Amino acid sequence: MQQHDGPLARLRRGHEELVLDLLRRHGPLSRAELGARCGLSRTTLYDIVGVLVATGTVVASVPEAGRRRRGRPVERLALNPAAGQAIGIDLARRAVHIAAVNVAHEVVGTASRAHGPDLDLAGRIALVEEMVDELSGDSLRLAALRAIGVGVVGPVASAPAPGSGGGSASLGAGDERDTIAELLRKRFGAPVLVDNNTRLAALAESVWGAATDARDVLYVRLSHGVGGGLVVDGALHRGASGLSGEFGHISVEPGGRRCQCGGSGCLETVASAGAVLDAYRAAGGTADDIAAVTAAARAGEPAAVTAVAAAGRRVGVALAAVCNAIGPSTVVVGGELASAGAVLIDQVRAALTEGLMPVARPLLDLRPAVLGEGGAALGGIALVLHRSPLLSRYPNREDREDGDVS
Amino acid sequence: MQQHDGPLARLRRGHEELVLDLLRRHGPLSRAELGARCGLSRTTLYDIVGVLVATGTVVASVPEAGRRRRGRPVERLALNPAAGQAIGIDLARRAVHIAAVNVAHEVVGTASRAHGPDLDLAGRIALVEEMVDELSGDSLRLAALRAIGVGVVGPVASAPAPGSGGGSASLGAGDERDTIAELLRKRFGAPVLVDNNTRLAALAESVWGAATDARDVLYVRLSHGVGGGLVVDGALHRGASGLSGEFGHISVEPGGRRCQCGGSGCLETVASAGAVLDAYRAAGGTADDIAAVTAAARAGEPAAVTAVAAAGRRVGVALAAVCNAIGPSTVVVGGELASAGAVLIDQVRAALTEGLMPVARPLLDLRPAVLGEGGAALGGIALVLHRSPLLSRYPNREDREDGDVS
Numbered sequence: 125m126q127q128h129d130g131p132l133a134r135l136r137r138g139h140e141e142l143v144l145d146l147l148r149r150h151g152p153l154s155r156a157e158l159g160a161r162c163g164l165s166r167t168t169l170y171d172i173v174g175v176l177v178a179t180g181t182v183v184a185s186v187p188e189a190g191r192r193r194r195g196r197p198v199e200r201l202a203l204n205p206a207a208g209q210a211i212g213i214d215l216a217r218r219a220v221h222i223a224a225v226n227v228a229h230e231v232v233g234t235a236s237r238a239h240g241p242d243l244d245l246a247g248r249i250a251l252v253e254e255m256v257d258e259l260s261g262d263s264l265r266l267a268a269l270r271a272i273g274v275g276v277v278g279p280v281a282s283a284p285a286p287g288s289g290g291g292s293a294s295l296g297a298g299d300e301r302d303t304i305a306e307l308l309r310k311r312f313g314a315p316v317l318v319d320n321n322t323r324l325a326a327l328a329e330s331v332w333g334a335a336t337d338a339r340d341v342l343y344v345r346l347s348h349g350v351g352g353g354l355v356v357d358g359a360l361h362r363g364a365s366g367l368s369g370e371f372g373h374i375s376v377e378p379g380g381r382r383c384q385c386g387g388s389g390c391l392e393t394v395a396s397a398g399a400v401l402d403a404y405r406a407a408g409g410t411a412d413d414i415a416a417v418t419a420a421a422r423a424g425e426p427a428a429v430t431a432v433a434a435a436g437r438r439v440g441v442a443l444a445a446v447c448n449a450i451g452p453s454t455v456v457v458g459g460e461l462a463s464a465g466a467v468l469i470d471q472v473r474a475a476l477t478e479g480l481m482p483v484a485r486p487l488l489d490l491r492p493a494v495l496g497e498g499g500a501a502l503g504g505i506a507l508v509l510h511r512s513p514l515l516s517r518y519p520n521r522e523d524r525e526d527g528d529v530s
Numbered sequence: 531m532q533q534h535d536g537p538l539a540r541l542r543r544g545h546e547e548l549v550l551d552l553l554r555r556h557g558p559l560s561r562a563e564l565g566a567r568c569g570l571s572r573t574t575l576y577d578i579v580g581v582l583v584a585t586g587t588v589v590a591s592v593p594e595a596g597r598r599r600r601g602r603p604v605e606r607l608a609l610n611p612a613a614g615q616a617i618g619i620d621l622a623r624r625a626v627h628i629a630a631v632n633v634a635h636e637v638v639g640t641a642s643r644a645h646g647p648d649l650d651l652a653g654r655i656a657l658v659e660e661m662v663d664e665l666s667g668d669s670l671r672l673a674a675l676r677a678i679g680v681g682v683v684g685p686v687a688s689a690p691a692p693g694s695g696g697g698s699a700s701l702g703a704g705d706e707r708d709t710i711a712e713l714l715r716k717r718f719g720a721p722v723l724v725d726n727n728t729r730l731a732a733l734a735e736s737v738w739g740a741a742t743d744a745r746d747v748l749y750v751r752l753s754h755g756v757g758g759g760l761v762v763d764g765a766l767h768r769g770a771s772g773l774s775g776e777f778g779h780i781s782v783e784p785g786g787r788r789c790q791c792g793g794s795g796c797l798e799t800v801a802s803a804g805a806v807l808d809a810y811r812a813a814g815g816t817a818d819d820i821a822a823v824t825a826a827a828r829a830g831e832p833a834a835v836t837a838v839a840a841a842g843r844r845v846g847v848a849l850a851a852v853c854n855a856i857g858p859s860t861v862v863v864g865g866e867l868a869s870a871g872a873v874l875i876d877q878v879r880a881a882l883t884e885g886l887m888p889v890a891r892p893l894l895d896l897r898p899a900v901l902g903e904g905g906a907a908l909g910g911i912a913l914v915l916h917r918s919p920l921l922s923r924y925p926n927r928e929d930r931e932d933g934d935v936s
Contacts, residue, residue: 167573340770363857364746373887386888446855451769481779482792
């Protein structure tokens with residue numbers, strides 16, 4: 125599983141990213157200009173550019189203006205806009221979300237489709253195919269598809285190497301996850317990476333959303349369940365066994381309500397959409413879905429305000445413990461409950477501030493999420509952009525001859 | 531501050547580490563053998579080896595057996611055992627600890643010296659000089675000193691680039707820290723990295739101590755204060771502002787005792803050495819230092835067992851919240867209180883297990899620290915080994931011409 129992630133593989137990925145980054149930022153460059161800017165040796169640079177051209181990621185051309193009077197014409201290298209497309213997919217509980225970007229990392233299309241809770245895996249994959257087909261055409265050329273990042277419900281221990289068929293060490297639903305990866309890989313002919321969808325939403329908020337200026341981000345999602353994800357120094361944090369970001373199972377009420385995780389008194393039992401709905405109705409409220417409760421809270425209906433605010437305080441207390449431990453610069457709050465706006469966020473902020481060590485209080489920024497339901501699909505793209513599948517095209521000598529160097 | 535940490539600098543550091551790693555594991559190799567194993571292009575490899583030889587890290591020699599009948603003799607490259615030494619220093623509250631390793635990463639000497647709580651900075655630096663002088667000689671050649679890693683009390687935001695003079699963005703005592711780095715750099719003529727000493731103890735436990743098999747480690751230290759550190763995917767975690775690992779300031783008793791951090795009811799107010807001593811004496815115990823209390827707890831004295839066990843439970847509850855959030859594989863408990871052994875650890879384990887989500891319970895390993903007081907000095911070495919100072923010898927074109935690529 126780790127064969128594409130040794131020091132040598134990381135070096136090559138780093139070389140590629142450096143070259144692609146320069147072309148992304150400066151537009152077309154000659155090899156000499158690229159060499160002066162990247163500082164790689166001539167041989168290394170020619171190797172890297174050769175692979176990028178061979179795989180169609182980069183195109184070489186001789187512009188009129190670039191032809192010299194004498195000598196060889198000067199080729200210029202540019203990103204191939206039709207290449208390197210990536211698709212992100214979120215297989216959520218009751219919906220499929222997809223997004224696509226081109227090699228310049230511009231989003232070229234998104235789509236969402238709800239489905240019943242009982243739709244089986246084959247049905248959900250068929251839905252993905254339909255949605256991708258509809259996006260195809262001008263904006264999305266499937267022939268140029270480079271990689272797919274998929275978000276799924278539940279823990280995923282480690283994202284597999286691109287091209288390895290998508291296997292992943294996981295707890296519980298590992299087989300289904302492998303099946304998803306395999307089906308998508310066969311259907312679209314591109315490497316597939318799988319990760320937890322809430323974690324991908326966290327990555328998306330840090331790459332495309334509310335926290336693009338931050339490298340250490342805590343994202344919490346208050347929805348059907350309570351979960352989240354951590355971005356640590358710009359990268360997705362997974363934890364040793366893929367259980368990072370389980371904020372919903374922090375115990376906040378010893379001996380409290382039974383939780384679906386098997387524990388009791390978890391944050392999820394008091395701050396999920398269902399728990400808030402229950403609290404609201406126990407206080408005499410009459411709405412019967414969470415969207416109505418958050419709308420009522422925004423409108424100032426006392427039972428809704430009380431239920432939402434209480435959940436917010438509990439979230440703030442639990443996150444304060446985590447923030448003291450990991451010191452993020454930014455906390456992002458998403459999920460259906462976040463649409464209650466200030467009624468929720470103000471209480472989260474008050475409890476979070478109170479629980480933080482005083483020196484850390486002015487250093488932490490709390491913000492609502494901005495990406496909404498499509499976040500995890502964008503996170504799938506961020507995931508594959510962070511692990512360039514080009515690597516699988518290189519021979520990996522270190523593993524063949526030398527085991528794992530790390 | 532980041533000028534040595536762009537993508538290009540990381541690549542070069544990666545190249546060097548690859549070459550040094552191969553020589554460490556295989557012993558002397560020819561350039562051709564090295565080339566076959568590392569997979570770098572000939573030009574890149576020759577560049578890297580050239581710098582390593584020029585800086586004295588690697589030596590080239592022609593063994594008798596290696597001389598060919600005809601043609602040029604085949605040089606073999608090997609680590610220079612007299613080169614690349616690193617020193618780790620812990621400037622703790624009332625003691626200085628030092629450790630030294632050679633280029634093969636073998637510990638060649640350690641020393642500890644207690645001092646009064648009022649010894650000023652100049653006095654502590656003088657103590658460091660004395661201790662290093664005493665270690666010098668056969669095992670430590672100062673001329674070959676490559677880098678110094680220093681642990682200090684209090685938060686440090688980011689380790690500065692080696693060779694940059696040791697500046698660091700920090701909260702509070704930043705000036706003193708810069709002074710420490712500058713004084714040591716001038717005295718020993720080597721780059722200096724500074725980090726929080728409890729965090730360095732965490733790194734040391736994961737590199738040399740109780741958790742060498744783990745890449746995601748939570749280390750908690752129960753001592754005069756309560757603090758800790760996180761190792762995430764093998765690297766030290768700092769948090770956005772250097773406040774990572776502040777487990778002692780997780781609120782465990784709303785409205786509880788005032789804490790020195792300015793908050794109240796912090797874990798430190800119930801689980802520090804002083805808090806346990808207070809609890810023990812309130813229960814009728816007569817010992818008057820924490821070593822006597824932990825000894826009494828090991829011996830089964832009820833007041834000591836009660837006081838230590840209560841602290842252990844509080845620690846377990848607080849760490850469970852953190853572990854649900856970050857999913858480490860290993861929790862290491864150190865500090866004076868840990869010498870109470872099972873009386874403490876069993877209670878930490880019970881509360882930690884109870885607070886973890888059930889699926890995570892069998893995946894977490896709890897262990898006592900093994901490195902003791904010298905841990906942070908070893909961590910200082912681990913810190914500099916993770917950030918090769920060789921890098922500062924390379925021109926950094928990307929920054930000169932092109933800003934930050936990352």
